[in-house]
Structures are given as C-alpha cells and as structure tokens.
Amino acid sequence: MEKRLAYAAFLPLLLLTLRILPLPSDSPDGVGGEGKTPPASRYVVRFVEYRHADEHREYLDAGLRGAPVATWRWVERRNPAAAFPTDFAVLEIHDAHREAVVAAVRALGRVRDVHADATYSRSALSAADRPPPPRRGKLFTAMSFEGEEEGGGEIGCNSSSATWRRRLLLQRSQVTSLFGAERLWRRGFTGKKVKMAIFDTGIRADHPHFRNIKERTNWTNEDTLNDNLGHGTFVAGVIAGQDAECPGFAPDTEIYAFRVFTDAQISYTSWFLDAFNYAIATSMDVLNLSIGGPDYLDLPFVEKVWELTANNIIMVSAIGNDGPLYGTLNNPADQSDVIGVGGIDYNNHIASFSSRGMTTWELPHGYILYLAGAILSIYGRVKPDVVAYSRDIIGSKISTGCKTLSGTSVASPVVAGVVCLLVSVIPEDKRKLILNPAAMKQALVEGASKLSGPNMYEQGAGKLDLWQSYEILKSYQPRASIFPTMLDFTDCPYFWPFCRQPMYAGAMPLIFNATILNGMGVIGYVKDQPLWQPSEDTGNLLSVHFTYSDVIWPWTGYLALHLQVKDEGSQFSGIITGNVTLTIYSPAAHGESSPRSCTCVLYLKIKVVPTPVRSKRILWDQYHNIKYPSGYVPRDSLNVHNDILDWHGDHLHTNFHILFNMLRDAGYYIETLGSPLTCFDASNYGTLLMVDLEDEYFDEEIQKLRDDVIYKGLGVAVFAEWYHVDTMVKMTFFDENTRSWWTPITGGANIPALNELLAPFGIALGDKILTGDFSINGEQTHYASGTDIVQFPAGGFLHSFQLQENSKTVHDHIGTLDTENIQGKSKLSSILGVVEAGKGRIAIYGDSNCLDSSHMVTNCYWLLRKILEFTGNRLKDPVLFSEAAWLKFPVFEDIHKPSRRSDVNFSTYSAVVGKELICHQDSRFEVWGMKGYGVQLTGTIRKLPEYQMHESSSSSNVTIQIPDSGQEKVEKLPRNLSTPNAAKFDDKRDYFGFIGHEEVDIGMLMASKWMVPCFIATACLMLYLSCRVQQKRRRRRKGSVASRLTSMV
Secondary structure, three states, X not given: OHHXXXXXXHHXXXXXXXXXXXXXXXXXXXXXXXOOOOOEEEEEEEEEEEEXXXXXXXXXXXXXXXXXXXXXXXXXXXXXXXXXOEEEEEEEEEHHXXXXXXXXXXXXXXXXXXXXXXXXXXXXXXXXXXXXXXXXXXXXXXXXXXXOOOHHHOOOOOOHHXXXXXXXXXXXXXXXHHOOHHHHHOOOOOOOOOEEEEEEOOOOOOOOOOOOEEEEEEOOOOOOOOOOOOHHHHHHHHHHOOOOOOOOOOOOOEEEEEEOOOOOOEEEHHHHHHHHHHHHXXXXXXXXXXXXXXXXXXXXXXXXXXXXXXXXXXXXXXXXXOOOOOOOOOEOOOOOOOEEEEEEOOOOOEOOOOOOOOOOOOOOOHHHOEEOOEEOOOOOEOOOOEEEEOOOEEXXXXXXXXXXXXXXXXXXXXXXXXXHHHHOOOOHHHHHHHOOHHHHHHHHHXXXXXXXXXXXXXXXXXXXXXXXXHHXXXXXXXXXXXXXXEEEOOOOOOOOOHHHOOEOEOOOOEEEEEEEEEOOOOOEEEEEEEEEXXXXXXXXXXXXEEEEOOOEOOOEEEEEEEEEEOHHHOOOOEEEEEEEEEEEEEOOOOOOOOOEEEEEEEEEEEEEOOOOOHHHEEEEEOOOOOOOOOOOOEOOOOOOOXXXXXXXXXXXXXXXXXXXXXXHHOOOEEEEEOOOHHHOOHHHOOEEEEEOOOOOOOHHHHHHHHHHHHHHOOEEEEEOOOOOHHHHHHOOEEEOOOOEEEOOOOOOOXXXXXXXXXXXXXXXXXXXXXXXXXXXXOEEEEEEEEOOEEEEOOOOEEEEEEEEEOXXXXXXXXXXXXXXXXXXXXXXXXXXXXXXXXXXXXXEEOXXXXXXXXXXXXXXXXXXXXXXXXXXXXXXXXXXXXXXXXXXXXEEOHHHOOOOOOOOOHHHOOOOEOOEOOOOOOOOHHHOOOOOOOOOOOOOEEOOOOOOOOHHHOOOOOOOOOOXXXXXXXXXXXXXXXXXXXXXXXXXXXXXXXXXXXXXXXXXXXXXXXXXXXXXXXXXXXXXXXXXXHHHHHHHHHHHHHHHHHHHO
C-alpha cells in the first residue's frame, strides 16, 4: 500500500512529463506528414480484480487523462473471452514514452503490475534438419517433431514394402493398445462428457477422425480456425481420434480446440491469458499444452497456470526436448500443480531428447522466490511426474490419413488422452467433487510402474500404467499424499544421487524436496510439525529438520527434509530406517461441517558410514552461482551456436552430474554449500571446489577463506571461465519477445570477483578468451572459451600452452565466435597454476567446460583428479609439479585484469550485493540464521560502489544505448576495481601495506603474521636495554658525585 501511495504521489509529475516530452514524428525524417508510425510495444496490464474490459478501459482513461493520447493506445481483443470479465488489459505504448507511461500505469491503485506482452515462438522442424534457434528472453521450445515421418511414414500406401512398414508401425506405435485402453473401452469408458481443451495450432471442423468437436476458437491475429501446420490435429488425434489406423485414447471426448499459434508459429502472452481465462469460464476438465520454455519467472504466465489449476482444470504438459542434458525441465511442466510428461521408446528406455530433472526453481538463489506465501526449499523437486511412449507415435494428419511423430510433445497428449479416459470413469455428477489436479496426479504416480535403469530425475514415478491408475481412481476418496511415497536411499539407480553417497556425521545436511499432493481441497495446511519416528534406537543418531509450505496451494506444496547425522554417530556404520508423519488439513467442502484431514506417512531408509578422512571430503560451492532466468547469464562456451543462456542450474546433480559420479567412483565424498563461505568449518574438508561461479563475495568470505587456507590447511580448486567486457557488450541485443535490450550481467564467470577472492594469495585471472587444444603427459584436452592467469606468486608452478586468443576476434550479435574469421595465430598463455599457501594449497584452471556435461568437447577429469590429490592430500604429481613450470619470480600483468561492468545493476541478480550475510537452511543446523563460523554478529552488507544508476536501468535487463564501438564502452569502465589496492579492501586486509604494492607474495603474507610479534619483542628488548644503560649511567653519576663530596670534606 505504501508503495502504491508513493507512486500516486508522483503521478501528476509523470503525466506532466508526458506532456513535456516531444511526440515522435510519424515520418522517418522527424518532420511530420506521411510516413511510418512511431515504434511501439505492447504491454500486459494486470489488475487486482476481474471486471469487464470496458470498466478497465474507463479506469485507465481516467487515470491517464493527463497524458497525450498519442503516447499509448488501448488494444481491443476481439475473441470469445471478451464476453467474460477479465483481469488484464493490453496497451500499446510508444517506445519513446515507455518508461513514463508504464510508471504512470503502475501508480494506479487497481493495477497489479505491468509486463511486456512477450512473444512465444517455436520451430516445427526436426532437430536433425537444422540447429534450433538461440534462446533469447522467453522462447518456448519447439514442439518436438523429431523423427517426423512423411511419405513412407504415412499409412495407406499401396506397395508391398509400404504395406509391411504399415503393419510394423501399427504393431509398435498404437499406444492405445500398448497401454490397454481397450480394457476400459469394453467397460463403457470412452471419455464421454469430458471437456478437453487442446492449446495448439487448431483443427479443421470436418475432419473425419473426430466425432465430437464441440468448439473451435481462434486467439491469434489470423482470420482462420483451421490447422495449417498439422500439430494441433495430430495432438487431437492421439487424444480423441476414432480412425482405426491411428485411434485415440478417448474417442468420445468433447474437443475444444484453442488455436493459440499462428501459421508462422508465433503467439503472445496476452493470447494465452485470454485463452486460459476462457477455459476457466467454460469449465474445461482437462487441458493439454505441448509446449514449454525455460523461463519460470514469466509471472503472468506462471501465475495464470496456478489460477487455472486452482479452478479444477487438470493440465498436462511436455517437459521439453532438451535431453539428455540434466536440469533442462521446461515450464509449465516443471510446476508441481501440472502433470509433467517425459518420453520413452518402445524398449522402455528414456528417449534421448526427453528433458531431465531436477527442477531448478529452488536452487540458490531460488530460496529468494516467494511462491504461494512460503519460501521454497533450496533443492529441486522430482520431475517428470510420469513418462510415456514418445517415439514414432501414430496420429492424425491435417485432412485425412495418419503419420508418425516423436517428442515429448506427443507423449503429453498420450497422457492427456489417458486422463480423459480416467475422468470418464467417475460419474459425471461426482467428478468435480472427487477429481482435481492433485487427485489425478496421485492416481498416475501411484499407479505408474518404475522402470529398471533410469533414475527418478529421468522417469519420475515411472511408466504410465492405465489399468493401475484406473484401479486407484474407481474407489478414490479425497486424501493427501507425499510424492515420492518412500525415500529408500539404498535403492540404486532410482534414487540417484542420494543412493550414490552414504551419509556421515559432520556433513552438510542432505536435503530432499518432496511434493505434497492435497486431493482434499485447493488449499490446505500442515497441522503441527512433521515428526520423525525411527524404527530402532540407532535412528536417534539421525537429526531431521523440516521446511514446508505454509499454505498448500493450488492443490500442491512441498516438504523438505534436512537430514544430518549427529556427532555421536561419527563411527556408526549401518542402515537407519523410520517414518516421517505429517497431518494435512483443508477447509470443509461444500455440504460438510468439519475440515478434511489426512495423515501422511513417508518411509525413510538411509545408509550411514563412519566420517571419511578429511582428504577425501570435497565441498562444492553452489551459493555463488547465478543462472538464467534471473538474468541474462551467457553460456560458458562461445563456440556453442544453439543456446546463448546458462540455464541448466550448474549443480552437481544437473549439468555436472557426470562429474559427481566420477568423483564418487574415485572415492571422494562431495557435499554442497548453498550458503556463504563463512558457513562451513574448513577443518572438515580437504578441498573447496569452485566451478563456473558468477556471484560476488562478502568481505567476511574473503577474509575467512584466506585464514582457512593459510592456517587450517584448506585446499582450494578453482575452475574459471571467460570474462571480457567488449564481448559482453557485443552480446547485447534487442529482444523482440520482451521489447527490451538484453545484456549479459557477467561473463562465463565473474572474474573480477574471483580476483578479489584470490588477491590475498597473489593470484589473478585475465580478460582473454582462449580456445584451442593442448596435451599434458599424453592427455589431449580442449580449452573452450577459457581465460588466462595474469598473476601468480613465486614458488608456484604455472603451466602455459599455445592457444588461440579470441578476445579481439569478430563475434556475431549474440557473442558466438566467428570461426571463419579467426586468425590462425596462437600465443603462449598461462592457464594452469598450483601453489602452496601456508598450510593450504591452491589450484587454478581457466576453463570449466571440460567438467560441464552440457557442452563438453573433451573432459578433463584426469586433471581434476591430480588437482584433488594435491589440494586434498598434498600429493604432488610430477605432471603438475614439473621443474619447467616452477616460478622463481612472481608473475604480474595488472593491465590484463578485467574490470566490472559499471552499467549493470548487479544487485538485482546477486545473493551478495546489497544483501545480508547469513547462513541458510542448507548449512549445518548449528549456524542456521547466523553469520557463520567465527564471524561477528554484525555482518556487513556487500556493495559495489562502481555501479552508476542510469535512468535506462530501471528494468533488470534493459540498456537503451549501445555504443557503436564496443571498445568505447570498455574504455569508460574503471580499470582498477579488481586490483589488490582497490578501495573496497578495508584496513583488516591491508597486511602491512602489502595490498598497496604491485605484487603480493605468499611468503611475505606468511611473514606478516610473525613480523608483528617480532617487532614488538625487539622493541621491548631495546627498551629494556635502554633502561639498563640509563640505570648504569645514573649509578656512575651517583658514584662520581659521592667521591667529589668526600674529597671536599
């Protein structure tokens, strides 16, 4: 309310500004007359309540009465939703007045917020035909047409070979038979009276494959209801087709075709919002959405999906075709209230294209997101929910006949068809009382059959089982449950990664994020605290803390288990079992007098081993990672052309999952830190592993890491990435989807921040972008867009190789290296360094792509193992510690150290800048909510004083002006922000003035700690000797005086 009053106070000034600003000319010359209209963008204005569009329009007209009419325009939406109240409007605002008009609209009391009317696009081509387009802003993934069959894939050819192929396809691809739909058909269940909303490319009214097309609606700007692409028809055929060659699951389902994509495969947020509102108003039962994208922060879309499911519409959506990479789930399938569908082939193997979990909403800094009134847990959820056949599925063609398609976008209608069939099992008069999104998901996940081989982030609950789900639903009574229903961390590979590493005392808490499914009501609550009940006395060695949803809405919530073995179990080896119980209650349903309540039981089984030796324990820094969609975080390898964003989570259990398995196979124990570096006890760990980090560091973190290395013997292994301001500037582009400038908030890694962290050790990384191949001891390694080492202390070992410098080469408009114009010269560059620092050890490597399974060319696991032997166990491999690499004198190239971008408000994306130092709920229980180990309670808030707020920086990813020359932009940036004598270093870290010197030597740093007492001792000794001399002189003087007096007498 205070924020709205503040906006209202400035409203007259904003309107006056609009009148003062010159209107853009209608002519290209700016003189007036005939010409092109001024550039304008469309914005979605969301209101706090539903009203008819005319009322919203009158309200905006009155509120913006002082603004010139030419600066904005109401966009009329002529579609079926216009007959119903709406909660949003679409305005067209001229770009020249965008900020002032948007601010004036936001200041109005009935306005909730304002967002760009984003464009959604997709490609109907197979992935084999051409690389997919780069993802920019909010791009929806293609509805996968992988393996689309034309010609030979059609059913009904006359040749003998075609007939044989036809029989083969019928045997393998009729998913209705494979899932046993005929058993329910024989019982009279065919989808009758089920309203199925298909959001796609439309359908033709007279298509012979469908007997029950109830309504076709068009939500695009094209004047047609027909499907001219074929995907909408195919999806409808899988769900409700009646053709004998390509039958659907529920042929009597009522089809409501929502045409939300144009023939050019374009859609807008406003089209989806109107279509969703219409689906709510017309009481759809099931909705299939065979699209998705990585942007789970697109609030108008995400929150409308919540509202849709809250209105008892069961949504089924594809999880995406970005497999086999992990952490690639698409929205909205990654939402807990949506049934997310993955794909398998006919051998029950996970399809290569099917996206993998876990969800990445919750990963640091996901806990900052407040969803449904509660802070999310800090570990991802299990997704997909179920998997279904997705290769060579037979469905209807545009006009007649059948064809085959592949992808999760065809697995989604398989599940949607099953859902329609299952809905018809419940008598029509009881459906809305019994069935809801949570109840249907309970039936699907509890009835699914677990596949042997894939883990839970690949298959979810398992393969769809129609008959088992039917058995559950036919006697279903509203209840709550937890998914997964049991946590058996000894069951491998299904419960990977938890089954790959046992628990032990002294470790960071193991976190599992379970999903609460509340079939009793759209809203629910957890009654009292969940309770851990061990099966045996040894279970008391396990300490269990819980975080969970304050409000379970819509239909779902989360229950996070934080597991920690007590210190007295440091020598225990065995299995701990027990149950977690919690009670869920919901308000009384219509006609009921008391609230609904259900007690859920979650079985837990874990393996515990004695605490490993320190040298085998690795701590992975997750806290300092930033990922898309919080900001434009560019990919690590600039040689990758089909994906410009770093959106896979950068977690050990997503795109670094192969690395995790390798480390476990090598006998290492890996824990994850999602809190600042002050929140772990360094004496427990051999190595702190820091890979591809983008965030800043608190001053206390820098100080503590220095002490941990020098005095506690901690090893640190850093794998960095490129950071080149000129390249980042060239990667800035105008996103037509959001009508805003997108500019990278950092490079592949935040090198200026890493340089501050490593400055006390005399180590710094440069601003070069290096690419090439090199060999160490016969091991061939690819260096992909890494950086170089420009400062390293004497006594260390620094390795240099011939690599191509791409910092000055030509990049395209999204920063991809123009390999055709790269010069052939190579340069000797330092990229690998190892050094002992006090009791600890440090290893630096300038590239992390060789550890990241997303875009890896060749792995460097062999190098990591040698580094870990040094940092954790003090073993010096001759390859790393060759005499040729030893430094007699320190290396210092200050001119090549990169500076931060001063035109990016980094605090918008950072968990450090402008934030308070605090240990979160993934750290040891004893420091929850504190500053950490050995840190004063009055922790500081990190600031970056070099950021200058520009008027154009009000939007998190917006920059209005881009210099013609990227070099001009670089020259304006301060060059000394990351040098050791930066003003941000306080007196506590000015070790006898060494930071002000041109080089920092580890020996001098170590000497600084004993120079003070030596200096004091010397001063005391000199003072003592001085006093002794003075005493002797006094005695002599006294003796001489006495002799004189005697002689005088």
